[in-house]
Amino acid sequence: IGKKVQAIYLWWHKPVINKELLQSLPNLKVIANSGVGMDHLDLKLVASFGVKMANAPHAVSSSTADTGMALLLASARRLVEVHNISISPSMEKYCEVDILGVKVTGATLGIIGMGSIGYKIALRAKAFEMNILYHNRTRRKVQEEQAVGATYCKKIDSLLQQADFVMLVVSLTPQTHKLIGKRELELMKPTATLINISRGAVVDQEALLTALQTGVIRAAALDVTSPEPLPRDHPLLKLKNVIITPHLGIKTDKATYMITEEAVENILAALNGLPLPSEVLPS
Amino acid sequence: MWYHRPAINEELLQSLPNLKVVASSGVGIDHLDLKLISSYGVKVSYTPFAVSTDTADMGMALLLASARRLVEGHEMAVSPDTEYFPADWLGVEVSGATLGILGMGTIGYKVAERAKAFEMKILYHNRNQRKKEEESAVGAVYCKKIDDLLQQSDFVLLAVTLTPQTHKLIGKRELELMKPTATLINISRGLVVDQDALVEALQNKVIKAAALDVTYPEPLPRDHPLLKLKNVIITPHIGSATKKTRWVMMAEMAESIEAGLAGLPVPREVL
Numbered sequence: 015i016g017k018k019v020q021a022i023y024l025w026w027h028k029p030v031i032n033k034e035l036l037q038s039l040p041n042l043k044v045i046a047n048s049g050v051g052m053d054h055l056d057l058k059l060v061a062s063f064g065v066k067m068a069n070a071p072h073a074v075s076s077s078t079a080d081t082g083m084a085l086l087l088a089s090a091r092r093l094v095e096v097h098n099i100s101i102s103p104s105m106e107k108y109c110e111v112d113i114l115g116v117k118v119t120g121a122t123l124g125i126i127g128m129g130s131i132g133y134k135i136a137l138r139a140k141a142f143e144m145n146i147l148y149h150n151r152t153r154r155k156v157q158e159e160q161a162v163g164a165t166y167c168k169k170i171d172s173l174l175q176q177a178d179f180v181m182l183v184v185s186l187t188p189q190t191h192k193l194i195g196k197r198e199l200e201l202m203k204p205t206a207t208l209i210n211i212s213r214g215a216v217v218d219q220e221a222l223l224t225a226l227q228t229g230v231i232r233a234a235a236l237d238v239t240s241p242e243p244l245p246r247d248h249p250l251l252k253l254k255n256v257i258i259t260p261h262l263g264i265k266t267d268k269a270t271y272m273i274t275e276e277a278v279e280n281i282l283a284a285l286n287g288l289p290l291p292s293e294v295l296p297s
Numbered sequence: 298m299w300y301h302r303p304a305i306n307e308e309l310l311q312s313l314p315n316l317k318v319v320a321s322s323g324v325g326i327d328h329l330d331l332k333l334i335s336s337y338g339v340k341v342s343y344t345p346f347a348v349s350t351d352t353a354d355m356g357m358a359l360l361l362a363s364a365r366r367l368v369e370g371h372e373m374a375v376s377p378d379t380e381y382f383p384a385d386w387l388g389v390e391v392s393g394a395t396l397g398i399l400g401m402g403t404i405g406y407k408v409a410e411r412a413k414a415f416e417m418k419i420l421y422h423n424r425n426q427r428k429k430e431e432e433s434a435v436g437a438v439y440c441k442k443i444d445d446l447l448q449q450s451d452f453v454l455l456a457v458t459l460t461p462q463t464h465k466l467i468g469k470r471e472l473e474l475m476k477p478t479a480t481l482i483n484i485s486r487g488l489v490v491d492q493d494a495l496v497e498a499l500q501n502k503v504i505k506a507a508a509l510d511v512t513y514p515e516p517l518p519r520d521h522p523l524l525k526l527k528n529v530i531i532t533p534h535i536g537s538a539t540k541k542t543r544w545v546m547m548a549e550m551a552e553s554i555e556a557g558l559a560g561l562p563v564p565r566e567v568l
Contacts, residue, residue, distance in 0.1 A: 026384050076392035080415065084361035091358050091539075093532060094371050100516065100531040101524040110300075110538070117539040119350035141414030142354065243379055251375040258374040260382040262365060268390035 017041055021281040023274075027054045036063045044284035046277035047294075049264060050074045050131075053186040053213060057296035067294045068280035071130065073272035078183075078263040079134035082211045085235035085257060086123075086139075086179055089207050091115040094257050116178070116205070116232070119143050124177030126170065126193070127184030127212065128154055135181060136162035147173045174201040179209060186213035194218065199225040207233045211263055214240035219250070226253055237263050300534075301328040310337045318557030320550035323537060324348050324404075326567055327459040327486060341567040342553035346403065347545045348537035352456075353407035355536045356484045359508035360396070360412075360452055363480050364389045368530050389451070389478070389505075392416050397450030399443070399466070400457030400485065401427055408454060409435040420446045447474040452482060459486035467491065472498040480506045484536055487513030496522045499529060510536050 016038045022045045047069045123139045125132045128150040146164040167173040184190045195218035233255040283290045324345045365388040398405045401423040419437040426439045440446040457463045468491035506528040556563045
């Protein structure tokens with residue numbers, strides 16, 4: 015069977031692409047990934063076998079941006095906490111003051127990573143009259159900044175110190191690994207919220223835990239963790255000021271369909287010896 | 298007064314001969330018998346604009362949380378029984394979907410402004426049609442007949458005031474007109490919805506889900522079926538519950554009271 019396989023459509027990091035697998039599939043021409051992140055692939059290794067790789071960058075951006083906003087709003091307004099109070103079998107007496115949330119309209123949002131997804135978040139946040147700061151490897155064009163009213167922060171510190179909401183939208187690379195650690199969390203406001211829709215490894219998880227437990231930051235909303243899922247006894251699961259979602263960034267009916275379409279396009283191109291629409295090369 | 302307490306009835310009014318002003322929190326005045334209060338020479342004020350952006354934000358928060366199954370997702374992520382995240386667990390796409398807004402007042406319009414940024418297609422139904430420029434600014438299409446809105450919407454958001462005309466505005470008939478894939482979001486008043494009809498519609502998959510910041514009564518009795526449905530998010534009427542906004546509301550109410558006591562025109566008086 016191994017000799018018949020020419021293409022792999024990678025769904026949710028499975029199958030694991032290692033040397034063994036690549037050696038057993040001599041006619042493999044292409045691996046198409048379901049999503050945009052490629053950090054789970056050894057790009058150099060795959061390329062060394064003459065296999066092309068592609069991701070699905072266009073299908074994911076809106077859905078992931080929507081997830082970022084959903085988490086921002088849910089955390090700010092304490093949605094999960096208060097829903098649980100609303101449906102609790104015992105009529106828990108709560109003090110109104112204890113369930114007050116944080117105002118989103120007019121607050122400052124700091125976007126770390128202003129690629130397609132980050133930019134779509136800025137477009138959405140602008141409609142909430144948010145003040146938008148961003149930090150990115152490269153600065154965006156002036157017109158792009160103006161369209162969303164975003165201010166570039168060359169130094170990440172400047173963004174961290176001013177933002178009420180910090181949203182992580184970077185790809186995971188050696189440079190962004192543990193980008194947010196003790197130092198960065200301490201630069202954030204004690205009233206600030208961290209939202210992560212990038213990769214768990216972008217955050218120093220132990221440092222985050224400490225920061226949340228000691229009030230260094232107000233709250234966190236995480237669609238991604240290290241690992242996924244977290245061990246069932248992990249302290250992050252028990253904190254009232256943390257929302258965790260099961261990496262649902264692109265998990266919608268529409269996005270799944272579009273991702274599959276993109277993957278198929280790439281696979282067909284590879285099999286026909288044509289240029290791939292979204293090829294990913296080892297850097 | 299805060300959250301409809303104390304109840305302003307004949308008994309109370311008779312026992313307070315020197316009462317000059319009732320300052321009510323929020324924009325809803327359905328809990329006040331305005332004629333009765335006026336007959337005692339008492340002025341009434343409210344805080345109509347302070348709540349608008351937070352309530353619109355809440356509407357979007359509920360829409361997104363429901364569509365993307367945030368509450369269910371969180372439960373899965375923290376549950377002691379979870380071993381892995383299933384690959385076929387999906388929510389519904391918000392970007393590009395159709396939002397039908399019932400009640401395009403200040404709050405409804407602010408919801409439209411936010412929804413537009415999500416590239417949502419916006420339909421609205423209102424007592425009166427908005428000006429063309431207002432419609433164009435948010436890309437909203439007027440539906441003179443509520444049925445048209447209900448039949449086309451992926452998300453139906455209620456942002457009306459509670460009046461005799463909007464009481465049970467959404468009942469069995471309206472729910473059946475909605476798509477079976479549609480979600481109902483209520484940030485207006487519990488009584489705008491026929492709650493029993495809603496329970497049935499949710500149980501029988503006539504509509505997909507509901508997200509309610511308001512119910513009748515608040516809170517619901519602990520054995521109410523709505524509390525047990527997986528496709529329902531309920532929040533305890535927190536539309537305006539942020540520190541900043543509550544502060545502004547308090548300041549506005551104090552201002553109205555001071556004016557009332559000084560015999561001056563009352564800011565934000567309800568006439």
